[in-house]
Amino acid sequence: MSQVQEFEKALANSETSVAAFDEHGTSLVKRIQHFLHSTPAAVPLIVLVLSIAVFGVTIGGRFFSSYTLTLILQQIAIVGILGAAQTLVILTAGIDLSIGVIMVISAVIMGNCAVTYGLPTLLAVVIGLAAGGACGLLNGLLVAYMKLPPFIVTLGTWNIVMATNFIYSANETIRDADVDVQAPLLHLFGLNFKVGTAVLTFGVIAMVVLVLFLWYVLNHTAWGRHVYAVGDDPEAAKLSGIQTKKVLISVYTLAGLIAAFAAWVSIGRNGSISPSAAVTDYNLQAITATVIGGISLFGGRGSILGTLFGAMIVGVVSMGLNMLGADPQWKVLLTGVLIIGAVAIDQWIRKVSV
Amino acid sequence: MTQEPILTARGLVKRYGRVTALNSCDFDLYPGEILAVIGDNGAGKSTLIKAISGAVVPDEGIIELDGKQVLFKSPIEAREAGIETVYQNLALSPALSIADNMFLGREIRKPGFLGDWLRMLDRPAMEKRARDKLTELGLMTIQNISQAVETLSGGQRQGVAVARAAAFGSKMVIMDEPTAALGVKESRRVLELILDVKKRGLPIVLISHNMPHVFEVADRIHIHRLGRRLCVIDPKQYTMSDAVAFMTGAKLPPEAALAA
Secondary structure (H helix, E strand, O other): OOOOOHHHHHHHHOOOOOOOOOHHHOOHHHHHHHHHHHOOOHHHHHHHHHHHHHHHHHHOHHHHOHHHHHHHHHHHHHHHHHHHHHHHHHHOOOOOOOHHHHHHHHHHHHHHHHHHOOOOHHHHHHHHHHHHHHHHHHHHHHHHOOOOOHHHHHHHHHHHHHHHHHHHHOOOOEOHHHHHHHOHHHHHHHOEEEEOOEEEEHHHHHHHHHHHHHHHHHHHOHHHHHHHHHHHOHHHHHHOOOOHHHHHHHHHHHHHHHHHHHHHHHHHHHOOEOHHHHHOOHHHHHHHHHHHOOOOOOOOOOOHHHHHHHHHHHHHHHHHHHHOOOOOHHHHHHHHHHHHHHHHHHHHHHHHHO | OOOOOOEEEEEEEEEEOOEEEEEEEEEEEOOOOEEEEEEOOOOOHHHHHHHHHOOOOOOEEEEEEOOEEEOOOOHHHHHHOOEEEEOOOOOOOOOOEHHHHHOOOOOOEOOHHHHHOOOOEOHHHHHHHHHHHHHHOOOOOOOOOOOEHHHOOHHHHHHHHHHHHHHHOOOEEEEEOOOOOOOHHHHHHHHHHHHHHHHOOOOEEEEOOOHHHHHHHOOEEEEEEOOEEEEEEOOOOOOHHHHHHHHHOOOOOOHHHHHO
16 A cells, blocks of 8 residues: 555545435436447347338237338348448448449449350459458458548449449449359349248348348457457557557458348349449448448447347338338438437437536 | 666657657566556657557557567557556446446457357456456446446446456556546545556556646656657655656756656
């Protein structure tokens, strides 16, 4: 024990009990806030259950059929996979606007290699995956070494990749029938099987398996913890001995690779391969699923399971409104409300510690 | 001193453009001591400490650790050599748990297939070691080792950072302003923590502006002025106002201290 200085002698009489707070003093709202803080996927899960319940009540048995619910899963498979990739990037406090067009160019490359050039399908898939990974690697190098803001980098590569896609493909669609004849393996994730009236495609299975795999990696490996640490406080992560540049590069590369995998799944779902899909706002849909899923845009917070729930929420809402015969714009409006609501809740949960 | 110093630096120079932060600076740390480093703002304390902890690569000069010359290009290399630093901003990740933070960058993996192939972290082992270390340093007022660091108080966070340094530092621990942001009671805990770490035989470099704290715990005081070591004094032979006078140039240090 060090010698105590004069002014510190008063400490001897100070209260010694440690942090004995009155449990009754914490209101229900505070306890909910703490629960949500420690369980980030809870909010989207609750919203998902609520929206299923609301549409179930208003539409009735038709909505609750396993056929309808699995149809929703089929519709969100692509966005769910892209959302998983987006989640990795957003966890590092970045954003990837190029993810949608990376998917499209990878699909075009896979299709051209297999159908036009007549390469073995498996090789075509590998080339497509490599192309997606290379685009992601470019993003990662620019973010980590050039230290450019991720928004600007991926805004640039979004345009570059989109233009490359149109120039390379001459905007020629590869027909469904040609793919079926020459490279049926590309349609693998479109194959379905029935469990009762439920219809599941391999694409849906792939999405769920991918999300579970990434959940494991993010929570139970050192790399996953580093992804969170880099997004949380990059300076602290660096001083703790994390090679932040390597983490960033690996995250963007993996995001590109997953986007290319989504390309394979999308060929299965769409049948044909169309370069003009590059104008679809896949990247924004993926960001929407991620944000509604409770992944904080400021990095370091959220669970990838939330992204899956977020994608499902969008799927349930659009299917439900469709079945009610509502104007499709209501779906867009509701998505906007959900995004703002999700970010507001995220900000509120963050205040738990302040 | 008859003992060999554990770390010596000779003639360190570091320039930032036209500013010379270190001007042929020397530094010695002996085993088992607490060496305080004091100096005015802008005297170059931080640069000196960064040069030793690997955050800055000096332009000239040599650093020897245990008699062997070393050149750290990053804090990671210094850490691998056994030099741990507790930074002023603590370098903790707020959203991660206490155990995750203590093992950040040097996680323990499960043995066998799970660890080698699935790269699975050995959470129970990490949590056990984190708990042992915190208990050893009398910090078990923290109830839950898996709670996020951002839910801890300032003093508890400091405790976690010090525990991390003490757990992994094999040669020395550098502490940059460990009591700067703390209240009276928490400062006291941290000072006791510093003495606890010293008792374990680890030498400590303490950078602080708080003269009472420095004079209380330090064995020797390195006074830094204008980018170099002005003198090293024994806190028992000089008063705080002497130290401040040397540090600000109001008084010249005695010849004997200059030679130290």
